[in-house]
Amino acid sequence: MKKADADVMRSTNRKAVLSALRRLGPLARVDIGASTLLSPAAVSGITADLLSEGMLREVTAPTSAAPSSRGRPRILLDINPDAAAFIGLRLTSDRLDVFQGDARTILQGHTVFTVKTRQLSSNGIADFIEQSVRRFIDERSVDIRNLAGIGIAVQGIVDETVGCIRWSPILSCTPVDLGGALERRFGVPVMMDNDANTLGLAHSVEPQRSRNGCLVSIMIGYGVGMGIVIDGRVYRGNRGSAAEFGHMKISGSGALCRCGARGCIEASVGDYAIYRDAREILELSPSVTLPADGATMEEIAAEGRRGNAAICNLFRHAGSVLGLGVSNIVNLLAPEAVLITGAGTASFDLMKPGFDEALMPNILPSVRDITEITVMDWSLEIDGRGTIAMAVQHWIDERSAA
Amino acid sequence: MKKADADVMRSTNRKAVLSALRRLGPLARVDIGASTLLSPAAVSGITADLLSEGMLREVTAPTSAAPSSRGRPRILLDINPDAAAFIGLRLTSDRLDVFQGDARTILQGHTVFTVKTRQLSSNGIADFIEQSVRRFIDERSVDIRNLAGIGIAVQGIVDETVGCIRWSPILSCTPVDLGGALERRFGVPVMMDNDANTLGLAHSVEPQRSRNGCLVSIMIGYGVGMGIVIDGRVYRGNRGSAAEFGHMKISGSGALCRCGARGCIEASVGDYAIYRDAREILELSPSVTLPADGATMEEIAAEGRRGNAAICNLFRHAGSVLGLGVSNIVNLLAPEAVLITGAGTASFDLMKPGFDEALMPNILPSVRDITEITVMDWSLEIDGRGTIAMAVQHWIDERSAA
DNA sequence: CCTATTTTGTTCAATCAAAGAAAAAAACCA
């Protein structure tokens, strides 16, 4: 149990004000007071501080939709987008996405750099990222002095406390202290996390999502990842090793997973599993190297849609494995929502029969209907916003304490 | 994000002081300061308040083991056991355990009342509990005016926010607003929860357990329950429906579970499952009614220990299902510890081969060794302390705000 | 056109809790 003193109070309330603005857009001081339950005087004081520090700015009536009532007109405040610039990075096996975002967590730009990460050394990867980001910064003329943080999403197992990648399928040599390396190179805080956690965070900061309760995001791609967000914070478990949904076993036997065990969800649902099985059915040329690229996966799905029964069955089975897995999550965690996304959902139409068959019957009756289960197309934009959100959150936490 | 004001500060620090005392036993003011990081002045002030309110008391040196150093001797403070009395209840299909506890969460007494809960109506169950508790109070001459709260553990699905049993295997008519009924009858707050949650809480307040991180307790009995405690708070999920470990599926097929689905852990590991299968092997007289009692289960286990291969296999299979389930939990939540307990662990020796076979190989290598997995004999005492702890926690929360 | 009304934002003294510093208390030691 932690103590509280004046500093904690101050920082809590500053955070409350910033958080209200972050979630509810430009707000007048009265509204901030209503939302945070702070007194007008307190709001005045806090916003005055934040304004003088440059974190907030006054917004001149945005062609005020407000039905200009009488009384003194409200002055809208908003987080100052120019208060800081953020870089978000998303590293996968074949590309590096670089995002630029402002303090409002709004994306300002994006560029892709292609790279084969497995061919790089520990230093090589840091070098490549540094060069790419510097190029990005130059081209977009981001004010480097304004850079306040970097957020990175990578596949694999990450120790987010120190920014170290403990293991990753996209790197040939681990552990890599990538976070530390980039912090030294750019001189700003670097927040790193698993791609699924990042995605979960990205969704949890969406305006329509509640900041309380539990949100689970499942990401189907080459493998299968999961992010658990509880009360707005990513749940990580002991040593940041939680949320290995892909390696939940739904039977003691089954296909061999790359983790060495049998029966993992990933070994039936992940792209690599689909590809592995589809190869035998379609007699695909073995030259196509793993990891399977999007085009190949799309080709396999197309074959299924054309009516190839064996392929249909493959996807159907994947769907039922996924459904069973999700039912376990719902029984276990009863989250408010489960979002299923990632590149793999492109062929969800083929998985759906199996998924539907397995999902509801296996959710306890008493738990049914209390969790919203949504399959959504994956969007690079949401993903990018997640990386920015990580960096922004850290920045706000730090600036609130000051 | 909630605001903070002087009240929050005060209540936070009062709670910090009480929490330190609760965990670390009698403490001098200096020690409280060291533990909470509060200044001596603050500790003095807060403890003075708490003393005058009667929540704390000074403890005269308990044959002070302290090597009587020089300087002003320390005055030990402790939570005043007489500040309040608590009743803990544990309701199962055939008995009601009534516990008495003090403000230190120390058990003062215990009595069992036998009852067949399924034969009672909604009102009947409340009547029976009221009568039993009143008898208990009379016999032990508990000062009823001192009664500050009641904690109840029941099997089933509980809405702990309103104290309502939504469904329970031990009741024939649900939902039952038992919490409300008892609140009206005794005029004190009634905290109700699932038995597995209660047990999880009980373990999480044990002195050697850290108050942070995630603790999972799995309870094997007639069914299989689970309690998740994160950062000292029971995790409940949406509408309190989480932690249905017993109905996690470890395969799409398998024995039929009482929930209607197939492949539930409970349907292989729960007492009723073992009994159901053992009956066919041993040709037990079908007269023995479900739920199987402890003696019958012990008899079945004894048969296995005598070398009955079919029975051994039965337990071995149960063990492997359990092991697989636990491995899923570890992969998913990476808790600090998983405690397996409950009456069913009496035959864990027979399950162990299957359990060991299934557990470690199915835990991701990177997650192995970061979770402590313990099988412990079930103890009524710990269980009882859990019920008391629920009530005490609520009482402290309320008294801290005052 | 001018004044009353309404709503928003600010200022200032009051308050509350913790922190810091100094003093008091209660032992031990020589």
Add this chain to the structure above:
DNA sequence: TGGTTTTTTTCTTTGATTGAACAAAATAGG
């Protein structure tokens, strides 16, 4: 007895919120 050490209390200061009075800026209406 006087000095030392450790614990606890007391007193003052600090820092934050609050409440209330006040100032500002617009509309409504005669």
